[in-house]
Amino acid sequence: MMTARTLLSRSAPLLACLGLLAIWQVAALILNTDSFPTALQAIRAIPSILGDKESLINILASLRRMAVGFGVAILVSIPLGLMMGRSRNVAAFFNPLLMITYPVPKAALMPIIMLWLGVGDVAKMLVIFLGVSLPVIYHSFQGAKAVEEKMLWSGAAMGLSAAQRMVRIVLPAALPEILAGCRTGLVLALITMITSEMIARQSGAGNILFNALDMGQYDTVFAMIIIVGAMGIGLDAAFERLRGRLVRWSEPRFDMPLSFA
Amino acid sequence: MKAEMKVVPSRPVIQAEPERKPAIAMIEIDRVSQVFQTSARRDHLALSDISLTIGDGAFVAILGPSGCGKSTLLYIVGGFVKPTTGVARVKGNAITGPGPDRGPVFQEFALFPWKSVLGNVMYGPRQQGVRREEAEAQSRRLIEMVGLKGFEHFYPKELSGGMKQRVALARTLAYHPSVLLMDEPFGALDAHTRTRLQNDLLNIWERDRKTVLFVTHSVEEAVFLSDRVVVMTRSPGRIKEIVDIDLPRPRRRAELLLDPRYQKYVVDIERLIDDTGEEELRP
Numbered sequence: 210m211m212t213a214r215t216l217l218s219r220s221a222p223l224l225a226c227l228g229l230l231a232i233w234q235v236a237a238l239i240l241n242t243d244s245f246p247t248a249l250q251a252i253r254a255i256p257s258i259l260g261d262k263e264s265l266i267n268i269l270a271s272l273r274r275m276a277v278g279f280g281v282a283i284l285v286s287i288p289l290g291l292m293m294g295r296s297r298n299v300a301a302f303f304n305p306l307l308m309i310t311y312p313v314p315k316a317a318l319m320p321i322i323m324l325w326l327g328v329g330d331v332a333k334m335l336v337i338f339l340g341v342s343l344p345v346i347y348h349s350f351q352g353a354k355a356v357e358e359k360m361l362w363s364g365a366a367m368g369l370s371a372a373q374r375m376v377r378i379v380l381p382a383a384l385p386e387i388l389a390g391c392r393t394g395l396v397l398a399l400i401t402m403i404t405s406e407m408i409a410r411q412s413g414a415g416n417i418l419f420n421a422l423d424m425g426q427y428d429t430v431f432a433m434i435i436i437v438g439a440m441g442i443g444l445d446a447a448f449e450r451l452r453g454r455l456v457r458w459s460e461p462r463f464d465m466p467l468s469f470a
Numbered sequence: 471m472k473a474e475m476k477v478v479p480s481r482p483v484i485q486a487e488p489e490r491k492p493a494i495a496m497i498e499i500d501r502v503s504q505v506f507q508t509s510a511r512r513d514h515l516a517l518s519d520i521s522l523t524i525g526d527g528a529f530v531a532i533l534g535p536s537g538c539g540k541s542t543l544l545y546i547v548g549g550f551v552k553p554t555t556g557v558a559r560v561k562g563n564a565i566t567g568p569g570p571d572r573g574p575v576f577q578e579f580a581l582f583p584w585k586s587v588l589g590n591v592m593y594g595p596r597q598q599g600v601r602r603e604e605a606e607a608q609s610r611r612l613i614e615m616v617g618l619k620g621f622e623h624f625y626p627k628e629l630s631g632g633m634k635q636r637v638a639l640a641r642t643l644a645y646h647p648s649v650l651l652m653d654e655p656f657g658a659l660d661a662h663t664r665t666r667l668q669n670d671l672l673n674i675w676e677r678d679r680k681t682v683l684f685v686t687h688s689v690e691e692a693v694f695l696s697d698r699v700v701v702m703t704r705s706p707g708r709i710k711e712i713v714d715i716d717l718p719r720p721r722r723r724a725e726l727l728l729d730p731r732y733q734k735y736v737v738d739i740e741r742l743i744d745d746t747g748e749e750e751l752r753p
């Protein structure tokens with residue numbers, strides 16, 4: 210049975226979307242300029258983009274680069290972050306490096322990377338990789354550092370080797386924190402994906418967007434913004450579902466602990 | 471009930487099984503000292519020249535104020551901390567690291583939060599290669615023994631402190647350590663829960679009489695539970711005196727609290743601990 214309240218809280222994101230579109234619609238009607246199409250005009254342009262084979266190939270190519278960059282970044286960053294969290298020497302070596310690179314916008318490196326690797330997939334995937342890896346390393350590091358020593362001792366007493374403790378205790382114990390980093394990383398992957406395509410305009414969703422802007426097709430520009438935004442929301446929601454399944458144990462099933470001595 | 475309160479020897483394991491060799495030293499602590507470096511780069515002598523022998527099946531409490539190094543001593547026996555000098559042995563073998571023959575139970579519970587109660591208890595046996603079905607059946611029995619039947623599929627986060635410590639005890643018992651190392655296990659619990667767990671621990675212990683090293687700062691707890699109380703002083707951590715607790719077993723709280731012998735042990739040991747040592751101030 211779904212009460213009115215749960216129905217309302219479930220549909221809150223949808224209502225927020227509709228509200229935003231309504232404000233957009235009204236604002237565009239009031240302003241009435243070419244460069245700001247109404248929400249309806251933008252939405253009407255979506256099917257023609259998604260129906261176009263060329264655009265679809267472009268968008269899929271973007272997603273593929275993003276997936277590779279994100280995947281490789283996670284595979285490298287989680288082990289590195291965990292090792293930093295458990296070894297003072299590893300942390301001492303990598304920490305200064307991360308502190309310097311963390312605040313640098315990764316897209317700013319794009320011109321140099323393009324110079325070295327060309328404007329193709331590899332350069333863009335590298336930028337995405339750089340954008341994703343830092344938050345994932347940082348969160349894995351924090352998560353591993355916070356693992357209770359006594360939990361590791363308990364594992365050691367059961368006969369787990371140092372490597373087994375890393376994989377079977379540090380990794381699961383730090384997982385909520387790691388996944389928080391991955392969630393940030395996923396959004397950053399999307400951002401760096403679009404930015405890299407803005408700079409190296411050759412293919413991809415970012416390329417469609419900026420080509421349309423050059424040609425003054427503002428409804429297409431806004432339609433692409435909606436599409437990219439929807440992709441972000443969809444990816445984030447999918448990831449949250451996965452995260453919820455993986456770390457259900459860290460969320461209490463009951464508001465209060467059961468009273469039982 | 472009163473009539474049955476015959477005087478039982480304090481360590482009846484030896485008498486009950488005469489075919490067994492006379493009391494082997496389960497744990498030997500041989501001139502162990504521990505020096506820590508404080509943040510000010512000053513050396514802090516946490517344990518100074520500790521020697522102690524614990525026989526098989528003995529319940530020994532290590533009693534002392536905070537900062538007397540009693541937990542450190544337990545960690546050295548556990549193999550979690552290397553002593554600066556001296557050596558600790560278990561069954562005659564020098565301790566070089568943790569092992570399943572010495573099972574710790576910590577004040578912080580240290581349960582695996584991503585595992586259910588059953589998953590936590592099964593972890594040790596599974597690690598030791600026990601088949602899943604067998605490990606599960608065994609673990610379910612242990613969970614029932616510590617009074618948590620029905621909670622097998624709960625996660626640690628859903629349990630109260632007392633329940634968590636019950637799980638921790640079951641998890642450690644599940645891999646059959648020869649020695650239980652209990653590090654202020656009931657220190658984080660409220661008085662009522664603490665009392666219940668003390669009673670239950672004694673009941674469980676009296677079934678198989680494992681060797682227990684029990685660190686506490688509660689005099690009553692030490693006297694109530696153990697055969698011997700090792701009284702420590704701090705700065706540096708030294709053994710002040712070892713008191714044999716000659717009280718009958720099985721012990722029943724209601725009877726013991728009224729027993730003048732119990733009361734005398736408590737008062738005597740409290741007197742041993744000097745007033746300055748009782749302050750809960752760490753250096």
